[in-house]
Amino acid sequence: MQEIKMMDADEVRERAQESVDTYCQKHDIQGIVGDLVSKYLLDRPEDMNPHEYFAQQLRLKMLAGDEAHLVEAATKVPGYALRQLFEATKRITSEIVPKETIRVIIEESLxxxxxxxxxxxxxxxxxxxLVLNASNLEHPIRVRPGQGxxxxxxxxxxxxxxxxxxxxSRFDQSFDKETGYVTHNLLAIPIVxxxxxxxxxxxxxxxxxxxxxxxxADEILLTNLAQQVSVALHNAEFYRAAIVTSERANALLNMMQSLTHDLGAQSLVLSVATHASTLVRADRCTVFLVxxxxxxxxxxxxxxxxxxxxPKSHGIAGECATxxxxxxxxxxxxxxxxxPEYDEKTGYRTHSIIALPVKRPPTKDKACAVIQMINKQEFDDEIGRFDDEDVQVLETYAMFVATQLAQSSLLSARGKANSEEFETHTNTTSMKQGMDSFQGVIEEMDEEED
Incomplete structure (x- = not known):
């Protein structure tokens, strides 16, 4: 690891001050502040305190290249609305948990x-x-880009x-007809x-x-809110990614620990299914031995x-194994x-599927097992689809468990003696490959989080 040079407190403060001075000179902060104060002292508005006045003037400057009606509207935004906007901004940007972030955005925007x-x-x-969260919805729904x-x-x-x-003509009346609600007017702002x-x-x-x-004036307020919402959504996404990385790393470590125990075939299969489901947040997982x-x-x-x-030729798992x-x-x-026969009998609804072969070491030319995951669970509790990151993590996981699952399948095909001989030959190579791949996945997760 790169060696970090330690600095004393005075040196840290000195460098920080140099950085601040450089930034202020580059952006003429002193000139901006001077202009704002001078204008405030000349105007002396009775209905605004200095903070509200400065916020309005800065917004006018930002709108200098925009449409004239927005520039004029910015001067008519009342002081109380600016105070509400300021408080809403503080609350929105203080949240990082995805669900709480969305709840606060909706609550403050209202x-x-x-x-x-x-x-x-x-x-x-x-x-x-597009995942729709609304003040009148208990659960989010999804909308295609370009729809409505x-x-x-x-x-x-x-x-x-x-x-x-x-x-x-752009308005879709179907939702109103379905619910009885009447939409009179609306304002929609992109979050950039x-x-x-x-x-x-x-x-x-x-x-x-x-x-x-x-x-x-409402456009001005919602546009300002949208800018803060973009920051909050980025923060929430980083938080989500960090949680996913942590959960997957813990699941892999727990799985490695469980493999050190001498598990029977049934316990091994159930353990593999449990850990695999946690790794990719799947609703259901089945492990098939070949x-x-x-x-x-x-x-x-x-x-x-x-x-x-x-039968080995049956269904998606059979194709994966064959x-x-x-x-x-x-x-x-x-x-x-x-x-869909199983869904029709039970009422369950299958959406997304991933079937991964556990390749028999050392040649990997045949599958000794299949890990099949059903219905990817997203953070909004809706069903998603399995992505490339899910595939990569499961492939690493399969390398770890290949030898153990190969033993279980070989017991029925070749007998216990042959499987023990096979284990001696392959165990070292398989676990080494698994450890190398595991390390690579963890490093890539850390890079993505950074």
Whole structure:
């Protein structure tokens, strides 16, 4: 590791002061502050304190290249609204937990905009959908980019202010017809980060007050809020990534610890299923052992411990085992290989699937087992799809357990004596490959988090 030179407190303060001085000179901070104070002393506004006045003047400067009606509107934003905006900004940017961040954004935006409803659409690149969280929804729903007004605002990265939604061809009336709610007017602002990338859309619906609609001053307020929302969403995403990395690292370490114990075949399979499910946040996991002699796949029910056998050529797991290949399915009902019979009997709904072969060491030309995961669980409790990172982690996991699962499958095909001989030959190589791959995955996770 690179050696870090230790500095005393005085040296740290000196360097920090040099950095501040350089920044102030580069951006003429002294000149900006001087201009603001001079203008405030000349105007002496009675309805604003200095903080509110300075915030308004800075916003006017930022709007210098924008449309004239927005520049004029900025001068009419009342002082109390600026105070609300300031307080909302503090609360929004103080949260990092994803669910709490979304809740606070909606709650504070309702206060600032003085409207009936707030909808927050956040783009999830893993599923390429806008995830809608709204003040009137118990659970989030998903919207395609380009769908409806919010989807259009996201795609075009342009604000929309509609005074009469039912006279606008872009407005989708289906939600109102389904719920009985009437949308009169709305204001939708794109959420753009510091790199110019659109993260989502924040939408205000039905301005409070009879006959009221959203004015340019509301656009100013919501645009300012959207800027802070982009920061909060970035922070929440970093937090989510850190939690995922921590959970996966702990699961891998727990799995390594469990493999040091002398587990029977049934306990081993159940342990593998438990750890694999934690690694990729799957709703369900099944581990199939391959019995080449009987041409069957063997699984053990998690709840009853009953051994279940199916033909090796049967279903997605069978194809994975027979062809020794990875299978990833985003929507099971759109894939001809999926058999919905189990869903129809139980009422369960299968969405996303990943089937990973555990390749028999040392040649890896055959699968000794299959790990099949059902329904990726996202942080909003909705079903997502398995991504490349999930595949990478599971492949590393499979390398660790390959020898142990190979022994279990070989016991039925070649007998205990042959499997013990096989273990002696392959154990060292398999575990070394697993450790090397594990280290690589952890390093990549750390780099992504940084």
């Amino acid at each position: 206060k600032v905009l003085n409207c009936d409803r707030i909808s927050l659409f956040v783009f999830d690149k893993r599923i390429e959908m 007004i919010a989807g259009t605002v996201f795609t075009n990265v342009q604000s929309v202010n509609i005074a009469d939604c039912y006279n606008d 980060d510091f790199e110019g990338k659109c993260l989502g859309v924040i939408q205000a619906i039905n301005k409070n007050g009879a006959g009221q609609s959203f004015e340019p 019995d080449d002699r009987a041409e069957e796949l063997i699984s053990i029910a998690n709840d009853s411990g009953i051994e279940i056998r199916i 062809e020794n290949k990875l299978i990833v399915i985003d929507d099971a009902y759109e894939d001809a290989r999926f058999n």
